[in-house]
Amino acid sequence: MLPALAVALAAAAAASAANGGFSPQHAHSPNVHHTNTAYWVIFAFTSVIFVVVEGALVTFIWKYRTGGRGRDADGQQVHGNTRLELIWTVIPVVILAAIGTVVFVELPNISGAPASAANKLEITVEGHQFYWLFEYPNGARSINELHVPVGQDVELTVLSADVVHSWWIPQLQGKIQAIPGRTNHTWFRADRAGTYYGQCAELCGLYHDVMKATVVATSQADYKSFVSSQATQTLGKSEFEGVCATCHGMQGQGGYGPALATNSLLTQPASLAAIVRNGFGKMPPVANTWTDAQIKALAQYTKTHVYKGASSSGG
Amino acid sequence: MAVRSEAAYPVTWRSGRIARWLVTVDHKRIGIMYIATALVFFVGGGVMALLMRAQLATPNEHLLTKNSYNEVLTFHGTSMIFLVVVPILAGFGNYLVPLMIGARDMAFPRLNAFSYWTYLLGGIVLYMSWFASGGTAKAGWWSYPPLSENLPFTSPGHGQDYWILSLHLLSISSLVGAINFIVTIHNMRTRGMTWMRMPLFVWAIETYAILLLVALPAISAGITMLLLDRRGYTHFFLPSQGGNQVLYQHVFWFFGHPEVYIMVLPVFGMISEIIPVFSRKPIFGYTAVAFSTIGIAFFSLLVWAHHMFTTGLGTSLDSFFMISSMIIAVPTGVKIFNWVATLWRGNIQFDTPMLFALGFIALFTMGGLSGIFLAAFPVDWQVNDTYYVVAHFHYVLFGGSMMGMFGGLYYWWPKMFGRLLDERLGRWHFWLTFIGFNLTFLPQHMLGLLGMVRRIYTYDHGGLWEAYNMISSIGSGIMAVGMAVFAVNIVRTQFFRLGRRAANDPWLGDTLEWYTTSPPPEHNFDTVPYVTSARPLRDLRRQLQEQRAT
Numbered sequence: 001m002l003p004a005l006a007v008a009l010a011a012a013a014a015a016s017a018a019n020g021g022f023s024p025q026h027a028h029s030p031n032v033h034h035t036n037t038a039y040w041v042i043f044a045f046t047s048v049i050f051v052v053v054e055g056a057l058v059t060f061i062w063k064y065r066t067g068g069r070g071r072d073a074d075g076q077q078v079h080g081n082t083r084l085e086l087i088w089t090v091i092p093v094v095i096l097a098a099i100g101t102v103v104f105v106e107l108p109n110i111s112g113a114p115a116s117a118a119n120k121l122e123i124t125v126e127g128h129q130f131y132w133l134f135e136y137p138n139g140a141r142s143i144n145e146l147h148v149p150v151g152q153d154v155e156l157t158v159l160s161a162d163v164v165h166s167w168w169i170p171q172l173q174g175k176i177q178a179i180p181g182r183t184n185h186t187w188f189r190a191d192r193a194g195t196y197y198g199q200c201a202e203l204c205g206l207y208h209d210v211m212k213a214t215v216v217a218t219s220q221a222d223y224k225s226f227v228s229s230q231a232t233q234t235l236g237k238s239e240f241e242g243v244c245a246t247c248h249g250m251q252g253q254g255g256y257g258p259a260l261a262t263n264s265l266l267t268q269p270a271s272l273a274a275i276v277r278n279g280f281g282k283m284p285p286v287a288n289t290w291t292d293a294q295i296k297a298l299a300q301y302t303k304t305h306v307y308k309g310a311s312s313s314g315g
Numbered sequence: 316m317a318v319r320s321e322a323a324y325p326v327t328w329r330s331g332r333i334a335r336w337l338v339t340v341d342h343k344r345i346g347i348m349y350i351a352t353a354l355v356f357f358v359g360g361g362v363m364a365l366l367m368r369a370q371l372a373t374p375n376e377h378l379l380t381k382n383s384y385n386e387v388l389t390f391h392g393t394s395m396i397f398l399v400v401v402p403i404l405a406g407f408g409n410y411l412v413p414l415m416i417g418a419r420d421m422a423f424p425r426l427n428a429f430s431y432w433t434y435l436l437g438g439i440v441l442y443m444s445w446f447a448s449g450g451t452a453k454a455g456w457w458s459y460p461p462l463s464e465n466l467p468f469t470s471p472g473h474g475q476d477y478w479i480l481s482l483h484l485l486s487i488s489s490l491v492g493a494i495n496f497i498v499t500i501h502n503m504r505t506r507g508m509t510w511m512r513m514p515l516f517v518w519a520i521e522t523y524a525i526l527l528l529v530a531l532p533a534i535s536a537g538i539t540m541l542l543l544d545r546r547g548y549t550h551f552f553l554p555s556q557g558g559n560q561v562l563y564q565h566v567f568w569f570f571g572h573p574e575v576y577i578m579v580l581p582v583f584g585m586i587s588e589i590i591p592v593f594s595r596k597p598i599f600g601y602t603a604v605a606f607s608t609i610g611i612a613f614f615s616l617l618v619w620a621h622h623m624f625t626t627g628l629g630t631s632l633d634s635f636f637m638i639s640s641m642i643i644a645v646p647t648g649v650k651i652f653n654w655v656a657t658l659w660r661g662n663i664q665f666d667t668p669m670l671f672a673l674g675f676i677a678l679f680t681m682g683g684l685s686g687i688f689l690a691a692f693p694v695d696w697q698v699n700d701t702y703y704v705v706a707h708f709h710y711v712l713f714g715g716s717m718m719g720m721f722g723g724l725y726y727w728w729p730k731m732f733g734r735l736l737d738e739r740l741g742r743w744h745f746w747l748t749f750i751g752f753n754l755t756f757l758p759q760h761m762l763g764l765l766g767m768v769r770r771i772y773t774y775d776h777g778g779l780w781e782a783y784n785m786i787s788s789i790g791s792g793i794m795a796v797g798m799a800v801f802a803v804n805i806v807r808t809q810f811f812r813l814g815r816r817a818a819n820d821p822w823l824g825d826t827l828e829w830y831t832t833s834p835p836p837e838h839n840f841d842t843v844p845y846v847t848s849a850r851p852l853r854d855l856r857r858q859l860q861e862q863r864a865t
Contacts, residue, residue, distance in 0.1 A: 020779040024697060024764055035693045042691055046684040053651060053680050060658040061673060064594070065665070071823055073595065075661035080600035080653075088652040089645060096641040096687075103637065103691045110693045111630055129468060158627075163462040163469060164560060166625055166700055170766045174696025175625040180461060181554020182561065184627035201625075201700040201768040203455045205462060205469065206381050209771035256381075284468035 025170040028196065029188035032171060034109040041102045045095050110174075112187075120153040120187075127158075127165030127178035127200065129284040130207035131242045140231040141294060143242035146215045147231070149223040150193050158184040161289045166201035169215050175201050190217035205284075206256070207246050235294065236301025243286050244302075252306040257283060266307040269299035340424035341837055342409050345431050347731060349406025350724075352431075356398040356438055361798060363391035365791055368755070372788035374775050384772045385453035386474075390441075392456030393478065396578065397485045398438045400716050404581040405430070405492050407723055408520040410731065412496060414828035414835060415514045417505025417843035422498040430492040437484030444477030452478035455770060457571070458541065460552035460563050465545040476545060479538045486531045493524035493531075500524075505827070507846035511605070514826045514849065515598065518605045519584025522612040523577055529616060530573035537566035564626055568619040576615040578712060579679075580608060582719035583650055586672050589726050590654050592824050593669035594661030599653045601849055607646035607653075614643040624692040625699050633692040640690035647683055651676060666822070667741030671722030674749050678714025682707055685760065703763025706756045714752060721748070721801070729817030732809060733833045740804040747797030754790025758783035825850035 019026070022043065027033035064075070123146065124135040134146045148154050158167050160178035168175040172188035190196070200211035218226070241250065247257035254260070265271050273295045279285035287295065329338050336344060366387050370378045379387065409427065413420055421427045444451040449472020454463040458478065462469050500521045504513065540551040541563070550556030552563045591598045598604055620628060620636040654676055663669070685707040689695050698704060721744070729735045762783045767774065774780055808814030820829035829852050831840050848854055 020765060021761060022764065025766065032697070035697055038691055039688065039694050039697070042688050042694065046687055050680065050684055053655065054677060056655050057658070057673070057676055057680075060655060060661075061663060064658055064661045064663050066662050069662045071595070071662075071664055073662050075594050075596040075663075076659075077597060078599060078656075078660065079597050080603065081656075084656070085600050085603050085649065085653070089649055092645050092648045096644060099687065099691065100638060100641060103693060104634070107630070107693060110696075164459050166768075168700075168768070170697065174693065175699055176627055176696070177625050179554075179560050179626065181559065182627070198766075199768055199771075202459075203385070203462065203770040206385065208385075209381070209773055279468060282467055 028171040028191050028194070029173060030191075031110045031173055031188060034106040035174060038103050038106045038110075042099055045099060049095070120155050121148065122155050122157065123148070124157045124159065125167055125178065126289060127160040127162075127167065127204070127211075128243075128286060128289075129162050129205050130200075130211040130246050131286075132167070132200075132211070132213045133161075133289070136227045136231070138227055139291075140227040141235065141291070142226075142231050143235075143238040144213055145238065146213065147223055147226040148190060148215060148217050149220045150190050150217045152220070153187060153189045155185060155187045158186060162284060163204050164202050165204050165211070167198070167213075168201045169196050169198035169213065171196050172198075172215060177202060190215070193217050193219065210246060232293075232297070236297035236299075237305070239294065239298045240301050240306060244298075247283070252302075252308075260302070261306055261308040264307075266299075266302040269296065272299050272302065340420075340428045342413050342421045342424065342427060343731070343835065343837075343839075345427050346406045346408075346410025348431055349402050349409060349434070352435055352438065353399050353403035353406060356394055357403075358798075359442070360391050360395040360399055361795065363387045363394070365795055367391065368788040368791040370773070371784050373785065374773065374777060374781055376773055379772075381772045382450065382453065385455075385770075386445075386451045388770055389452050389455050389458075389478075393452070393482075394438075394441060395712075396456065396574065397482065398441065400578045400712065400720075401485075401489060401574075402434050403720060404523065404578070404716075405434070405489070407516075407585070407720075407727070408496055408523070408581060409492075411727065411828060412499060412517055412520055413503070414730075414831065414839060415517050415826050416500065416503060416508055417827045417840060417846070418499065418503035419839050421495050422503060423495050426491055426495055430488045430495065433484050433488035433491070437481045437488060440477055440484060441481035444474045444481070447473035447477050450474050457567055458538075459567075460541060460544065460560060461554075463541060463545075464553060470545075476542065479542045479545075482538055483535060486535050489527050490531055493527035496520050496524040497528075505843045505846060511602070512846055512849045512851075513605075514584075515587035515601070515604055515608075516581070516584035516826075518608055519581045519587070522608050523581045526573045526577050526580070526612050526615065530570045530577070533566050534570035537563055537570070540566075561623075561626060564623050565620070568622040569616075571622060572619040573612075573615045575708075575711065576611055578716050580612065582675070582716045582723075583608065585719050585723040585726070586654060586675055587650075588824075588826065589668050589672040589722055590657050592726075592822050593664045593666060593672070594658050595664070595823075596657055596661045597825075597850060599656035599659070600649075603649055604653050607649045610646035611643060614639060614646070618643055621690055621692070621695070624695040637690050637692050641687070644683065644687060644690075651680055651683070666725070667736065667738055667745060668722045668726035668822075670742065670745040671718050671725065674745060675715060675718040675722065678710055678718060678749075678752065682710030682714055685710065698763055700769050701763035702759040702767045702769065705769055706759035706763065709752075709756045709759075714756070718748070718752075721745075726822065727828075728808075729821050730828055730833050730835070732814075733817055734808050734812070734814030735817050735821060736804050736808050736814060740800055740807070744797050744800045744804060747793055747800060751790045751793030751795075751797055755787050755794060756790070758786045758790075762787075820852065823852075823856070825853050827851055830855070 024036050024039050025032065027036050122137060126133040132144050134142045158176050158178045160180045162180060165178040166175045167178055172190060173186050176184045176186040194217055196215040198213045200208060204211060247255055248260045249255045252260035260266060276287035277285060328334055336348065339345065366379060370376050370384060451474040452458065454470055454475065463475050465471055500517055543549040544551050544553060550558040552558045552560050554560055587598055587604055617639045618636060620632060621640045624633055688698060689704065689707060725736050725741055765780060767780060817833045819833055844851055844855060
């Protein structure tokens with residue numbers, strides 16, 4: 001009995017220590033780091049409770065099994081024990097108070113950006129069916145790929161342009177919903193250069209599963225170069241690939257939505273703008289919050305890279 | 316003036332084999348119809364679950380379409396909650412409450428029948444939604460607007476309207492039933508049955524009924540506003556027109572969280588009946604168990620926004636709801652400790668009802684502990700809306716509610732039908748379900764921690780994602796086999812009449828339902844003994860022994 005329990009505990013400990021077991025995401029931002037501290041404290045307390053309760057359950061099942069006694073043989077007629085019951089009411093209260101205290105101690109480092117945030121970077125994140133739109137302080141915009149400098153506090157203003165989405169980059173910050181008509185905030189500070197992945201966590205419609213985001217943390221210089229020129233250069237391409245291609249295919253060959261490659265609409269910026277801004281049929285108004293520059297970038301890209309000429313059938 | 320009576324106007328058509336079920340106002344028949352209907356819907360919801368697990372077994376799978384996946388996940392959640400767990404508990408309540416309190420029937424038998432038929436109609440309406448233009452509802456069982464609104468790119472068509480209509484019908488059914496339970500329990504207890512001598516299952520049904528009365532109007536209001544938004548050109552939840560989406564979240568979860576306890580409190584009651592009988596002991600701390608039920612019900616009305624920690628309500632509200640959610644763990648813990656203590660120095664019989672009850676304690680404990688992570692709101696920001704939450708609430712609602720309910724079925728089956736379900740098949744049913752359940756849902760904790768969010772159609776990660784998903788899908792198959800064994804057991808016992816005949820009191824129970832015949836006559840009891848404790852049947856057995864001895 002006891003060796004079996006020890007083996008089970010050892011196995012559980014090994015499984016939980018490894019990433020992919022019961023351990024949370026690696027932290028690459030102080031808020032996730034502090035969240036993980038709270039997680040492990042709760043894990044420690046709940047593990048003890050788990051072992052005590054399940055251990056008592058298994059022990060009693062084994063020890064007080066009927067073992068040939070008939071159904072009419074009574075167990076000991078114990079009706080309760082006030083002192084014992086008080087003890088197992090008070091102990092959970094104490095444990096929960098301890099957990100709550102740890103949460104409140106860690107909280108300032110999780111929910112609010114540190115005081116040093118004088119030079120914080122403010123970026124707007126806007127959820128759309130089915131992509132993320134980022135706007136940088138200089139007005140530059142990017143789709144699905146957020147570029148940030150390493151080591152700087154990034155404060156995100158989280159909005160939605162249509163339905164409820166949920167913004168989450170597991171290694172950088174916890175979830176915050178993007179709710180239409182509401183402004184939410186979150187923050188992170190990437191501790192090393194790299195690419196961090198996340199995806200929309202709130203069911204937002206047909207393509208919920210492909211609504212993914214990456215955060216690219218780079219040096220300050222690379223970040224500057226991205227927002228000053230690169231973002232504009234790649235805007236049209238990222239708009240087509242991140243927004244249109246979800247339903248119309250990477251080459252505009254069609255998919256859930258109709259084929260675009262042979263549609264002369266792609267060469268008419270005004271009509272294209274009307275459709276992407278207002279939606280059409282089942283198509284959401286994907287560009288309802290876009291700037292004219294964004295529309296122009298899209299029109300240019302589709303005209304030169306997607307449009308393959310009118311089809312012979314005239315479609 | 317002539318006196319109208321059944322004898323003067325014999326209505327023979329009512330006594331046909333099927334007709335007598337259609338026109339019945341007998342609480343026992345209505346209870347059985349509730350349970351049978353819920354089990355049929357359980358098969359439907361289970362098939363949906365298996366479809367989802369098949370779709371998620373491997374990465375980049377295309378077994379279902381994206382559209383049908385969203386329909387299936389919405390239907391699975393909605394039907395398991397509203398068509399299976401809540402009504403099957405209403406069924407147990409209907410069958411057992413009058414018998415346990417020594418009454419002839421429910422207080423309002425006709426209302427009781429109305430309640431059942433409204434439930435059936437609500438279920439049919441929900442199933443009909445598959446034939447609606449645009450297919451059935453696909454915005455998840457919370458149906459958050461604007462996704463559930465009638466916009467061209469969200470939920471056009473009538474599926475969502477059917478969903479709303481169905482929930483309205485089911486709410487009416489539950490409200491009527493709740494009033495009926497409360498009136499019955501307050502007024503129809505037999506002589507000597509004070510509140511503190513009442514079976515713990517009846518305590519649980521009383522609390523379940525009160526919670527239904529308090530919580531259901533919230534969702535009725537919420538979905539009425541949603542319906543008006545969809546068809547009446549109002550804008551309650553459309554921010555572009557000045558509406559407020561967060562209002563829906565509050566209204567929905569003000570109902571949604573008590574709903575969880577509505578689904579689990581009566582099962583706590585069943586466990587509090589089964590554990591003592593199969594330990595041959597009284598429940599450890601009757602008063603604590605009874606009052607912890609009320610404590611849980613009270614606090615369940617104050618914890619709703621822990622479903623909304625990622626909505627951005629601010630630190631003070633998040634803190635309040637964290638603390639209230641943690642408080643609710645205390646009375647829940649009391650119950651678990653008291654059940655375990657009931658086993659102490661018992662004479663534990665391992666009949667199938669007890670296997671399920673013990674399995675319930677083991678699994679529900681796990682679900683309770685993962686809930687503490689979710690109550691700590693910064694941790695919730697990480698695990699909310701991931702498979703961690705899916706695992707958590709399945710440990711509570713399947714590992715808890717459904718396991719307890721299976722225990723209840725095995726326990727009261729002989730009373731309902733006069734035959735015992737087969738023990739060997741019962742053990743197979745239990746072990747397949749228990750093992751399959753853990754294989755299905757334990758890896759989902761890890762998937763959530765790896766970052767797999769809920770309600771995604773597919774994923775493109777291999778490695779551990781694929782391994783855990785595959786294990787989970789295999790587990791769901793094992794559970795399905797377990798359910799098939801249960802179906803065979805029912806068919807074998809009931810339709811082939813191979814089940815052992817049950818006497819009045821096959822388990823040597825404690826409560827009044829075992830005093831009457833199995834199955835009971837239409838009027839339940841010829842006489843009811845005066846109740847002097849919470850265990851009237853044991854008192855009677857002891858009196859008989861003493862009489863024999865002298």
